[in-house]
Structure formats: C-alpha cells, structure tokens
Amino acid sequence: MTYAPQKLTREKVFRDPVHNYIRVDYQVILDLIDTPEFQRLRRIKQLGTTSSVFQGAEHSRFTHSLGVYEITRQICDQFQINYPTKQPGDGLWNDNERLVALCAALLHDIGHGAYSHTFEHIFDTDHESITRQIIMTPETKVNQILSQVAPDFPAKVASVIDHTYPNPQVVQMISSQIDADRMDYLLRDAYNTGTKYGEFDLTRVLRVMRPYANGIAFLANGMHAVEDYIVSRFQMYQQVYFHPVSRGMEVVLQKLLQRAKFLYEQPDHHQSLAPQLLIPFFEHDFTLRDYLKLDDGVLNTYFIYWLDYPDTVLNDLADRFLSRRPLKSVKFNPSTEDCLPEMRALTEQAGYNATYYTAVNNSFDLPYDAYDPSAKSPKTQIEIIQSDGQLNELSSISNLVAAISGKFSGDERFYFPKEMSDTANLEVFAPIYQQFNSYINNGAIQAHPHNQ
Structure with a gap:
C-alpha cells in the first residue's frame, strides 16, 4: 500500500554539529519530533556516564535520533x-518505502530509559520492547500520529525495528553492521568526546551504498571507505565506550540503584524517603506511563536526596556518583581470577561491604562478524558488489577486516574502592592494604594507569 502523507510547504531544518542541517519535509516527521515521548529523549544522555571521563559527552538520545533520521533520509x-525501481522484483529502490524507513529511523531509540543500560540491568527492563510499546500503544501521541498515516502504519514501523519488515533494504538501513544508527553514533560520539577515533568518510560510504534484492551492498571502488568505518568503530569501543573509568562510574550507579532497591524491600524502610517514581520498578509492576516519567534528571534528583538518607552505604554511593568518585579497577584473566575472592575479603576487612563496593565488569565487542547462519544471532554481513554484479562478503576480500573479523576485543576488570590502593591508608590498616596491593603490584593483576 502506498502512503501519501502531507509534505510541508517549506522544508524545516535543524542545525546540527555533525550533519550541518537535518532536513524535514514531511509533516508526520515534524509531528513525531514534537511528541512528549520523543522530547523526553532530550533528557537522556546518549553515552550515560561517559561524560565523567570525556566532559563534552553531554549529547542526548534526541540529537542522535535526529541524526539517524537524517542519514536514512x-x-x-x-x-x-541512482537506483530507482523500474519493474517489480528488480531489487532496486521503491521510494514508497521512504516514509516507513524515515519513521523507523527517527523512533528506533525512543524506548531508551534513564541511564538506560544500567537501569535495564537492575530492573530487568528492555528498551527494544518499550520502543515497540510506545509505537503500538493507542494512548501514546506517537501511535496516534503514525495511525493518521494508515491504521497499519504503526505496526509497519515497529516491524522495521523488530527486523521483521519484509523489505530487507529498509531493515538494513536502520540495523545492520553498517547502518544509519551506527554511522551517526560513531561520528556524533567522536565529535562530542573530542576524539578522532570515530571519524570516517560518511559522504563516501553513502555514495557507494546501493540496494539489491536481499538488502544493501557497497560498490567495490568504495571498499576502503567501508574498511575505515570498521576500524573507526573498533577504535571507539576500545578508547571510549570501554574506558575503565566510565565503567567505574557505571558500577557505582549500578550499586547505588541496587542498594536503593534492597532498602525499599526491607520492612523498616523509610516510607517518607521512598523514591515514588521508582517504586513501580522496585516492585516489578510498572506501566508504560511509569517508564516514561523517568529520565536522567529524575534519577539524579533522587541521588541528591539520598545524600541525607540514614544509610551509610546508600548516601556514600550517592556521593561517589554525584561527586565523580569512580571505583578503581584492575584487569584480570582466567589465570589470575582466583585472586578475586581474597581481594573481596580484604575489602570487607577494611570496612567496605563487598556486595556494593566490589564488582566484576566485562566489556567485549565484536568489531566485525562474517555471517554465520548457525550462530544464535547471526549478523547481516557486509556485501561488496563487483562491476559484474558478483557479491563478496567484506572479510573475504579485505585483509584488514579479515584480521579483526570474528575476534572479540575488550577486557575483564575487578572494581574496588580507590581507597584500597591509596598508600595513605597503609598506616591505618597496614596488613590489609599491603596484602591487597600485593596482588596489584606483583603483576598478577594489571591496574589501569588512568583510573584517577
């Protein structure tokens, strides 16, 4: 079915530091941007705790979502x-798919919540499921606007995000190993963190993209631009997304929410100090309306209240998070992880509750994964199309990509209070601190040099 939504009489533009102008010429897109559900994304940071390390990383999921829309456009x-369809089944682009692609691109992250990944881990929420609910629930403004296009249009948009939409070209625009989502967040995160790792030639990559029957491929003469993108993504994960100090702040945030939930579950908890907007999540009985009330600012406000809460663990963790005092970390591997129980025990002896002041954090990424149909979640491979129409999977013809294909990169870290490695404490708990630091200083476990 072809939809003919209203076009604006004059193009609307949003100024953007990455794309210069983000152009909107459909009324439905402008209306979706103006919904309360989408505006909420202004109040949620794209990179969570990363701004504690890269101070410029204050950008929001709102700006990223607009960027994904613009790249898709x-x-x-x-x-x-360059590739308009000439006849049904020719594998070229049918522009009747444009609107569903644009709406899916704009809304792909609308279900993200406050400090989303950490919040999801503690309260067992799923931002992808929430995204579908926002799109499909008749009470939301998003659903009401999409339904004005056609009664089945919300389901079509949701199916793109669910990867069940019948046109693979549209799905791969939004979600694949090289898609509008990844391309925008690499460039946007690199810009806002002040790093160069995520930069690649977006103009060239878009220029060499082309549709074919089973999705999207890339012209062979643009393979080097695609390689550059793969390497940029690899570098951003190693240098920015997996930064140990940012992860240390995530651990503090996780433990803070975990402690708050534990205290609420105690029969003698202070009802007057209970965080009312979090109670539905503490009780595992929340609605979409409850979820949409939360953002980073709401949680930060509760953290400020908890500075005066009559529980030393909760108020200390709140202070550590608000005052940027991350837990410190050491790298470990299977041959050294048998040191961890003793390090936890020493942390307890020094007066810290190991449940809330120690943690293991694993961060691994697969920079590129050639398609494996037997895998649990097989990846859509990147196809390079030759002049004769032959398709080659990227890593089969790129030595650079082959070198990192299928290889996980990252590390495992043990987090603990920075005070445990502070030499000033040796006089107070000399045997405990000396023994704890012996695990670090003897080289069995590797400390990160930039944990301050």
Whole structure:
C-alpha cells in the first residue's frame, strides 16, 4: 500500500554539529519530533556516564535520533536518484518505502530509559520492547500520529525495528553492521568526546551504498571507505565506550540503584524517603506511563536526596556518583581470577561491604562478524558488489577486516574502592592494604594507569 502523507510547504531544518542541517519535509516527521515521548529523549544522555571521563559527552538520545533520521533520509535520496525501481522484483529502490524507513529511523531509540543500560540491568527492563510499546500503544501521541498515516502504519514501523519488515533494504538501513544508527553514533560520539577515533568518510560510504534484492551492498571502488568505518568503530569501543573509568562510574550507579532497591524491600524502610517514581520498578509492576516519567534528571534528583538518607552505604554511593568518585579497577584473566575472592575479603576487612563496593565488569565487542547462519544471532554481513554484479562478503576480500573479523576485543576488570590502593591508608590498616596491593603490584593483576 502506498502512503501519501502531507509534505510541508517549506522544508524545516535543524542545525546540527555533525550533519550541518537535518532536513524535514514531511509533516508526520515534524509531528513525531514534537511528541512528549520523543522530547523526553532530550533528557537522556546518549553515552550515560561517559561524560565523567570525556566532559563534552553531554549529547542526548534526541540529537542522535535526529541524526539517524537524517542519514536514512540521505540514503533514501541517493537510492531514489541512482537506483530507482523500474519493474517489480528488480531489487532496486521503491521510494514508497521512504516514509516507513524515515519513521523507523527517527523512533528506533525512543524506548531508551534513564541511564538506560544500567537501569535495564537492575530492573530487568528492555528498551527494544518499550520502543515497540510506545509505537503500538493507542494512548501514546506517537501511535496516534503514525495511525493518521494508515491504521497499519504503526505496526509497519515497529516491524522495521523488530527486523521483521519484509523489505530487507529498509531493515538494513536502520540495523545492520553498517547502518544509519551506527554511522551517526560513531561520528556524533567522536565529535562530542573530542576524539578522532570515530571519524570516517560518511559522504563516501553513502555514495557507494546501493540496494539489491536481499538488502544493501557497497560498490567495490568504495571498499576502503567501508574498511575505515570498521576500524573507526573498533577504535571507539576500545578508547571510549570501554574506558575503565566510565565503567567505574557505571558500577557505582549500578550499586547505588541496587542498594536503593534492597532498602525499599526491607520492612523498616523509610516510607517518607521512598523514591515514588521508582517504586513501580522496585516492585516489578510498572506501566508504560511509569517508564516514561523517568529520565536522567529524575534519577539524579533522587541521588541528591539520598545524600541525607540514614544509610551509610546508600548516601556514600550517592556521593561517589554525584561527586565523580569512580571505583578503581584492575584487569584480570582466567589465570589470575582466583585472586578475586581474597581481594573481596580484604575489602570487607577494611570496612567496605563487598556486595556494593566490589564488582566484576566485562566489556567485549565484536568489531566485525562474517555471517554465520548457525550462530544464535547471526549478523547481516557486509556485501561488496563487483562491476559484474558478483557479491563478496567484506572479510573475504579485505585483509584488514579479515584480521579483526570474528575476534572479540575488550577486557575483564575487578572494581574496588580507590581507597584500597591509596598508600595513605597503609598506616591505618597496614596488613590489609599491603596484602591487597600485593596482588596489584606483583603483576598478577594489571591496574589501569588512568583510573584517577
């Protein structure tokens, strides 16, 4: 079915530091941007605790979502100009798919919550499921606007995000190993963190994209731009997303919410100090309305209240998070992890509750994964199309990508209070601190040099 939504009489633009102008020419897109559900994304940081390390990383999921929309719009334009369909089944671009692609791109992250990944871990929420609920629930403004396009249009948009939409070209625009989502967050995160690792030639990558029957491929003469993108993604994960100090702040946040939930579950908890907007999550009985009330600012406000809460663990963790005092970390591996129980025990002896002041954090990424149909979640491979129409999977013709294909990168870290490695404490708990630091200083476990 072809949808003919209202076009704006004059193009609307949003100024953007990454894309210069984000162009909107459909009323439905402008209306979706103005919904309370989408505006909520202004109040949720794209990179969570990363701003504690890279101070410029204050950008929001709102700006990222607009960026994904803009890249998708550019892909649609490029496909329509260079590869428009001539007859049904020719594998070229049918511009009737444009609107569903644009709406899915704009809304792909709308279900993210406050400090989303940490919050999900503690309260067992799922931002992808919430995204579908926002799109499909008749009470939301998003659903009401999408339904004005056609009664089945919300389901079509949701199916793109669920990867069940029948046109693989549209799905791969939004979700694949090289998609509008990843391309925007690499460039946007690199810009806002002040790093160069995530930079790649977006213009060239978009120029060499082309549709084919089973999805999207890339022209062989643009393979080096695709390689550059893969390496940029690899570098951003190692240098920014997996930064040990940012992860140390995530651990503090996780333990803070964990402690708050534990205290609420105690029969003698202070009802007057209970965080009312979090109670539905403490009780595992929340609605979509409850979820949409939360953002980073709401949680930060509760953290400020908890500075005066009559529980030393809760108020100390709140202070550590608000005052940027991350837990310190050491790297370990299977041959050294038998040291961890003793390090936890020593932390307890020094007066810290090991449940809340120690943690193991694993951060691994797969920079590129060639398609494996037997895998639990097989990845859509990157196809390079030759001049004769032959398709080659990227790592089969790129030595650079082959070198990192299928290889996980990252590390495992043990987190503990920074005070445990502070030499000033040796006079207070000399045997405990000396023994604890012996595990670090003898080289069995590797401390990170930039944990301050």
